[in-house]
Amino acid sequence: MSDSNKSKHTVILGAGPCGLYAARVLTRAGQKVTVIDKGDRPGGLATSHQRDGNWYDLGCHMLHEFDKEIWEDIRDMMGNETIPVELNAKIRWAGSFYRYPLQGGDMFKGIPLGTLFFYTMGLFAAQIRSSLVPWVPKNAEEALVMLYGKPLYEFFFKDFTHRYWGIHPSELSATFITTKMPRLSAVDMLKKYLSKIGIKDRGVHAVDSALREETLHYSTTGAEAMPRHIARTITDAGGTIHLNSEVTSVVLDEASHRVKAVRYRQNGVDHEIACDECISTIPIPHLVQSAEPSAPADVLDAARNIRYKPIAIYGLLVKKPKCIDALYIYYRDRAFHRVGEPKNAGLKVTPADHSVLIVETTCEIGDEKWRGTDDFKERVFSDLAAENICTRDDVVECHILHSETGYPVFSLGFEPNLDKVKSWVRGISNLQTTGRQGGFTYPNMHSAMRMGARAAQAVLSRAG
Numbered sequence: 001m002s003d004s005n006k007s008k009h010t011v012i013l014g015a016g017p018c019g020l021y022a023a024r025v026l027t028r029a030g031q032k033v034t035v036i037d038k039g040d041r042p043g044g045l046a047t048s049h050q051r052d053g054n055w056y057d058l059g060c061h062m063l064h065e066f067d068k069e070i071w072e073d074i075r076d077m078m079g080n081e082t083i084p085v086e087l088n089a090k091i092r093w094a095g096s097f098y099r100y101p102l103q104g105g106d107m108f109k110g111i112p113l114g115t116l117f118f119y120t121m122g123l124f125a126a127q128i129r130s131s132l133v134p135w136v137p138k139n140a141e142e143a144l145v146m147l148y149g150k151p152l153y154e155f156f157f158k159d160f161t162h163r164y165w166g167i168h169p170s171e172l173s174a175t176f177i178t179t180k181m182p183r184l185s186a187v188d189m190l191k192k193y194l195s196k197i198g199i200k201d202r203g204v205h206a207v208d209s210a211l212r213e214e215t216l217h218y219s220t221t222g223a224e225a226m227p228r229h230i231a232r233t234i235t236d237a238g239g240t241i242h243l244n245s246e247v248t249s250v251v252l253d254e255a256s257h258r259v260k261a262v263r264y265r266q267n268g269v270d271h272e273i274a275c276d277e278c279i280s281t282i283p284i285p286h287l288v289q290s291a292e293p294s295a296p297a298d299v300l301d302a303a304r305n306i307r308y309k310p311i312a313i314y315g316l317l318v319k320k321p322k323c324i325d326a327l328y329i330y331y332r333d334r335a336f337h338r339v340g341e342p343k344n345a346g347l348k349v350t351p352a353d354h355s356v357l358i359v360e361t362t363c364e365i366g367d368e369k370w371r372g373t374d375d376f377k378e379r380v381f382s383d384l385a386a387e388n389i390c391t392r393d394d395v396v397e398c399h400i401l402h403s404e405t406g407y408p409v410f411s412l413g414f415e416p417n418l419d420k421v422k423s424w425v426r427g428i429s430n431l432q433t434t435g436r437q438g439g440f441t442y443p444n445m446h447s448a449m450r451m452g453a454r455a456a457q458a459v460l461s462r463a464g
């Protein structure tokens, strides 16, 4: 590495898995790196927070092995702190438990024959329609009907999707289904039979479903161990990580269309650092709104129309050694949509005869779920009791964790706004926006890290 390359300084906005991994790749290549994050610990969504001696994830986070190179790198960093865990997830549906992802055999076991016939006919009708006429779905509702048939959509997806997003499926973009919704293997199986008899599926496709048998990785301190280890390798290699530091401005050089500096506020004090390259993993609207001088008015308007769904996570310490027979269970019609028990994946809980539950909800900032009103907590506790998970009296502590940007919202018509904003960013030659928040997409941790690695490679190739 020449001295001139070494002197290049990359500023990375955000210390989630994407930003951290970008910094890992760059520091390993000998580059000067500074990471800036507003949180009080590295990891973004994918960390845990310590409350009264126990660790609580911001939604259960386990690492997949799908990206072999990244997995091996993480394994080498973490050594024996990773705990391999077999995927054991369930869906609670119509009074029964189903394995997640939904399997064909389970479906046949659990659903009355008449109902199954009805769903199959719906799927059959949808598949005939899409095999006869090209059918481009106008919104998520049409995409779901096309994928699963009307009866299954009405029964399984409609209300759940509405409650989860706070938006009717007809107001969500079809892109949401094609990029976020996992395929149901049971439905895939029926579609295969239909295509064997000549009724081919030419409609939309959901993403590949999770594998039934898969090894995940966790730790005794929850999700926090992985970002902690990546952060350590970055600082060991000479990189700097500023926590409790909110990005306030991205300063542009108008003549060269480049980022020349980043300003951030740490503990009430303003700082500015110069940079040669900038990788942003913070929410893309925030990046655009912090540009100085301002982005054009139409770009700022487009940025205002890009929204995220906040999440409120209820971390409960319960006086029961074990509450559920799974890593996590999805619920369709409860105050929460998923309950995880990370102790079943190896989390150390104090006292040892207690357990921790991670109860996940989507919300709006300031609503009853976000604030954790007594009424809402009572609904959570009574739904947990109704599901035989734990009683109100079992709950010893309740901690609420938040993220304002839990999920990108693919509302109807979001695509042109996103395109406009991304194309403005592309016009700034040394700025990249990536990761879950910066790319406005739905990666898992390994994919977010891969996005970070790609951004770092782009910097390295520009550095020669």
Ligand SMILES: Cc1cc2nc3c(=O)[nH]c(=O)nc-3n(C[C@H](O)[C@H](O)[C@H](O)COP(=O)(O)OP(=O)(O)OC[C@H]3O[C@@H](n4cnc5c(N)ncnc54)[C@H](O)[C@@H]3O)c2cc1C
Pocket (backbone or CB within 6 Å): 013, 014, 015, 016, 017, 018, 019, 020, 036, 037, 038, 039, 042, 043, 044, 045, 046, 058, 059, 060, 061, 062, 063, 064, 245, 246, 247, 248, 281, 282, 283, 286, 311, 360, 406, 407, 434, 435, 436, 437, 438, 442, 443, 444, 445, 446, 448
């Ligand atoms: C409930 C839930 C469960 C999940 N479970 C899993 C799982 O089991 N396995 C899995 O692989 N993936 C899981 N994911 C996905 C995983 O969280 C993401 O893939 C990953 O966090 C994306 O990393 P990122 O760095 O792109 O974004 P983030 O983790 O969101 O990081 C962005 C960072 O930017 C910082 N930031 C934002 N604004 C500013 C600002 N103005 N100034 C400074 N810093 C700022 C934030 O503090 C944050 O640290 C889950 C996601 C959710 C919501």
